[in-house]
Amino acid sequence: KKYVYLFEEGRADMKNLLGGKGANLAEMTNIGLPVPPGMIITTEACKEFYVNDRRFPPGMEEQVREKIRVLEEKTGKRFGDPANPLLVSVRSGAPVSMPGMMDTVLNLGLNDETVGGLGRAADQRFAFDCYRRFLNMFGDVVLGIEHAKFERILERYKERRGVTLDQELPAEDLEQVVAEYKALIERETGRSFPQDPMEQLFMAIYAVFNSWNNDRAIVYRKINKIPDDLGTAVNVQVMVFGNLGNDCGTGVAFTRDPATGARELYGEYLINAQGEDVVAGIRTPRTISDLKEEMPDVYQQFASICERLEKHYRNMQDIEFTIERGKLYILQTRTGKRTAQAAVKIAVDMVHEGLISKEEAIMRVEPAQLDQLLHRRIDPRASVKVIAKGLPASPGAASGKVIFDADEAELLGNQGEKIILVRTETTPDDIHGIVAAQGVLTSRGGMTSHAAVVARGMGKPCVCGCEAIRIDYEAGEFRVNDLVVKKGDVISIEGSTGQVMLGEVPLIDPELSPEFLELLQWADEIRTLGVRANADTPEDAAKARAFGAEGIGLTRTEHMFMAPDRLPIVQEMILATTTQERQAALDKLLPMQQGDFYGILKAMEGLPVTIRLLDPPLHEFLPNAEELAVEITRLRLTGGDEEELRKKEELLKKVRVLAEFNPMLGHRGCRLGITFPEVYAMQARAIFQATVQLVKEGVKVFPEVEIPLVGEVRELALLRQLVDEVAEQVMKETGVEFEYSVGTMIEIPRAALLADEIAREADFFSFGTNDLTQTTFGFSRDDAEGKFLHEYVEKKILPENPFIVLDQAGVGKLMKMCVALGRQTKPDLVIGICGEHGGEPSSIEFCHRIGLNYVSCSPFRVPIARLAAAQARV
Numbered sequence: 109k110k111y112v113y114l115f116e117e118g119r120a121d122m123k124n125l126l127g128g129k130g131a132n133l134a135e136m137t138n139i140g141l142p143v144p145p146g147m148i149i150t151t152e153a154c155k156e157f158y159v160n161d162r163r164f165p166p167g168m169e170e171q172v173r174e175k176i177r178v179l180e181e182k183t184g185k186r187f188g189d190p191a192n193p194l195l196v197s198v199r200s201g202a203p204v205s206m207p208g209m210m211d212t213v214l215n216l217g218l219n220d221e222t223v224g225g226l227g228r229a230a231d232q233r234f235a236f237d238c239y240r241r242f243l244n245m246f247g248d249v250v251l252g253i254e255h256a257k258f259e260r261i262l263e264r265y266k267e268r269r270g271v272t273l274d275q276e277l278p279a280e281d282l283e284q285v286v287a288e289y290k291a292l293i294e295r296e297t298g299r300s301f302p303q304d305p306m307e308q309l310f311m312a313i314y315a316v317f318n319s320w321n322n323d324r325a326i327v328y329r330k331i332n333k334i335p336d337d338l339g340t341a342v343n344v345q346v347m348v349f350g351n352l353g354n355d356c357g358t359g360v361a362f363t364r365d366p367a368t369g370a371r372e373l374y375g376e377y378l379i380n381a382q383g384e385d386v387v388a389g390i391r392t393p394r395t396i397s398d399l400k401e402e403m404p405d406v407y408q409q410f411a412s413i414c415e416r417l418e419k420h421y422r423n424m425q426d427i428e429f430t431i432e433r434g435k436l437y438i439l440q441t442r443t444g445k446r447t448a449q450a451a452v453k454i455a456v457d458m459v460h461e462g463l464i465s466k467e468e469a470i471m472r473v474e475p476a477q478l479d480q481l482l483h484r485r486i487d488p489r490a491s492v493k494v495i496a497k498g499l500p501a502s503p504g505a506a507s508g509k510v511i512f513d514a515d516e517a518e519l520l521g522n523q524g525e526k527i528i529l530v531r532t533e534t535t536p537d538d539i540h541g542i543v544a545a546q547g548v549l550t551s552r553g554g555m556t557s558h559a560a561v562v563a564r565g566m567g568k569p570c571v572c573g574c575e576a577i578r579i580d581y582e583a584g585e586f587r588v589n590d591l592v593v594k595k596g597d598v599i600s601i602e603g604s605t606g607q608v609m610l611g612e613v614p615l616i617d618p619e620l621s622p623e624f625l626e627l628l629q630w631a632d633e634i635r636t637l638g639v640r641a642n643a644d645t646p647e648d649a650a651k652a653r654a655f656g657a658e659g660i661g662l663t664r665t666e667h668m669f670m671a672p673d674r675l676p677i678v679q680e681m682i683l684a685t686t687t688q689e690r691q692a693a694l695d696k697l698l699p700m701q702q703g704d705f706y707g708i709l710k711a712m713e714g715l716p717v718t719i720r721l722l723d724p725p726l727h728e729f730l731p732n733a734e735e736l737a738v739e740i741t742r743l744r745l746t747g748g749d750e751e752e753l754r755k756k757e758e759l760l761k762k763v764r765v766l767a768e769f770n771p772m773l774g775h776r777g778c779r780l781g782i783t784f785p786e787v788y789a790m791q792a793r794a795i796f797q798a799t800v801q802l803v804k805e806g807v808k809v810f811p812e813v814e815i816p817l818v819g820e821v822r823e824l825a826l827l828r829q830l831v832d833e834v835a836e837q838v839m840k841e842t843g844v845e846f847e848y849s850v851g852t853m854i855e856i857p858r859a860a861l862l863a864d865e866i867a868r869e870a871d872f873f874s875f876g877t878n879d880l881t882q883t884t885f886g887f888s889r890d891d892a893e894g895k896f897l898h899e900y901v902e903k904k905i906l907p908e909n910p911f912i913v914l915d916q917a918g919v920g921k922l923m924k925m926c927v928a929l930g931r932q933t934k935p936d937l938v939i940g941i942c943g944e945h946g947g948e949p950s951s952i953e954f955c956h957r958i959g960l961n962y963v964s965c966s967p968f969r970v971p972i973a974r975l976a977a978a979q980a981r982v
């Protein structure tokens with residue numbers, strides 16, 4: 109079996125076998141770019157390695173040796189040759205990009221003899237510098253010796269010389285560092301450092317295979333939902349050096365700005381530096397435009413390669429390069445990670461440039477990512493106190509408590525605290541802290557530092573390289589000049605400007621960019637699934653409309669009952685002992701409700717508006733029994749007002765009568781309408797009177813009256829009759845005719861099972877998947893998540909939280925059946941969804957597939973739903 113490929117034997121579409129990095133190196137080699145030669149050990153080999161109890165598959169080693177001979181021929185250098193040694197880098201490369209998660213070894217092939225050869229080819233100091241870096245990386249990555257132990261030795265030499273930078277150490281010091289490093293390795297592992305390059309190579313390959321299952325790689329895969337069984341490939345590539353002097357360097361660049369999407373090269377480099385120095389964020393690098401001045405020829409060549417790569421891959425590329433003695437080498441290219449803003453702009457620009465189709469552009473943007481653009485930012489009119497400014501590494505604003513430690517950030521974040529993780533720099537070991545934080549602030553590192561890349565990927569605000577802040581981990585504080593900010597103090601960061609502010613700051617709603625609007629317009633041309641919004645106020649309705657909602661899929665009328673000026677009247681209605689008393693309270697509520705509906709219907713002129721009649725159990729509108737009992741006791745003890753005491757006692761009695769063991773399965777939804785028809789009648793009248801008012805004003809409206817929690821067709825029949833009667837009365841009283849429809853929510857499995865019967869009485873269905881999930885699983889939607897559901901997901905009993913991502917297997921099966929049964933009775937039955945799932949991309953795709961007419965979600969998710977609906981169609 110072939111386990112090892114030379115770069116020229118591969119192609120870009122062999123990612124699964126060669127890993128992303130390897131496949132792209134192969135592709136670039138074949139289109140003639142300056143790529144140092146190398147080989148790729150396949151992911152197959154890695155998978156077999158794990159099947160074989162972590163042993164290399166038979167034949168692999170021989171193939172590696174064979175390819176090393178090819179590299180020797182190509183370069184005229186030899187592995188282990190003291191005069192002219194071949195040196196290689198060994199890097200992991202999974203099929204899916206996992207930046208910084210796995211291990212890399214550079215300068216492999218150095219030993220006590222070849223270091224001399226390298227010294228003669230370059231210079232002594234350089235050779236020992238490479239050797240000590242190699243010993244350190246090999247020791248850390250392959251032999252598992254803590255990096256800090258190597259650092260301490262180096263620090264000692266720097267202190268002794270009174271210098272701060274590694275480059276300031278002379279050759280003889282580095283030679284001694286090398287000797288100490290070797291002694292350290294021998295002490296720690298009980299054997300001397302392996303001198304044989306071939307042995308070094310196999311140990312490094314072993315370590316890379318092993319790193320597929322290190323903790324941070326496992327965490328990264330879990331967060332990014334990358335399967336655990338892909339395995340990693342290993343890239344072995346001839347070394348080129350960016351640290352041979354001032355005509356050398358190394359850098360990373362994006363073909364477009366990954367934060368804004370602007371069409372210009374965007375990146376950083378360091379002169380006289382090697383490999384990971386740029387990404388590690390230890391020295392703050394220069395921007396790529398400086399290279400234009402510093403090395404104009406190299407810059408021109410690089411710029412034209414960037415353009416070529418972008419055209420070739422038809423996507424924005426993230427490119428690593430090294431300059432060795434004025435000669436440019438490309439070490440990696442991959443599809444660049446980008447913010448939502450950049451994703452949208454690049455996709456739309458590329459359509460205009462003729463590089464991709466509209467459909468491709470639609471697929472290039474992750475709907476969930478759009479959340480970032482729909483998030484709030486700092487109100488520019490607010491007076492904020494900016495205490496420092498760093499690099500705008502990942503857009504969006506966030507406020508939270510300053511925490512310096514990733515573990516602590518995770519702990520507090522999980523308790524619901526808002527956190528800003530503040531570090532000098534982050535490493536892959538901090539990833540769980542970044543996940544838990546609202547935003548990240550670092551004092552060192554550039555736009556491609558770890559913190560910046562990871563935060564952008566997660567859509568979290570990040571300010572990095574903020575050198576004005578000086579962090580003292582031990583004291584648990586950072587200082588900006590004289591200002592001291594302690595752990596737990598609240599700060600805000602604005603990742604699009606790089607600002608750091610003291611305290612919490614006011615935020616405002618986002619605006620949609622022209623590119624975003626254009627993309628959404630294309631989405632609308634493509635999609636067939638309608639998108640409506642859930643909105644309970646005219647303001648929300650207007651916002652939803654501005655975001656492109658094509659109607660309202662759910663107005664929850666109970667929210668209107670909760671308003672402070674209405675609650676007492678609602679309570680009067682509930683506490684009424686006679687029908688007359690109840691009617692008196694309802695008469696007061698009627699004009700208020702009518703006003704509500706008037707506003708919403710008007711905001712949605714020309715579009716359908718689904719208004720749901722009262723749904724929650726009535727005791728939700730009454731005070732808490734325990735608190736009431738305490739108050740009564742207090743009044744009794746203090747001899748308070750008799751009249752008040754009596755009233756409270758009455759109230760408590762009523763609260764106790766209404767209390768239920770299982771309110772979610774209790775007296776709610778249409779069951780309220782059955783027992784208190786006058787409440788539903790009042791609401792229906794309010795809807796129709798508002799409709800008449802608007803019709804008279806010449807406003808076109810389409811009210812859809814919705815009955816919740818139906819499980820039996822006779823429930824719906826009875827209430828529909830009630831609504832129809834009210835409509836008829838209102839028409840008669842006003843002499844105005846109007847259109848309306850009556851339908852039901854599908855929230856109970858029985859309703860889905862008997863949808864053919866229910867459809868007889870319904871003009872439309874709308875899946876209330878919050879309740880339908882609750883009732884199908886028998887999971888309380890209010891308790892399950894905190895109590896056990898997270899463990900279900902952790903233990904992979906369920907793939908996702910079904911209250912967030914629709915359970916297609918179970919709840920979805922009921923929905924599918926319901927659609928089929930409902931349309932068996934009424935082929936044109938309009939069916940939508942208004943549970944939380946209506947704004948979740950994978951659930952939207954499912955809704956498209958089973959033939960729903962529309963999804964309805966919160967106003968802010970409308971653009972996401974428009975895009976997801978278009979993607980479902982492509």
Ligand code: PEP
Binds near residue numbers: 855
């Ligand atoms: C539902 O149950 O999915 C729904 C939309 O109604 P509510 O969330 O108000 O119960």
Ligand code: MG
Binds near residue numbers: 855876878879
């Ligand atoms: Mg419901």
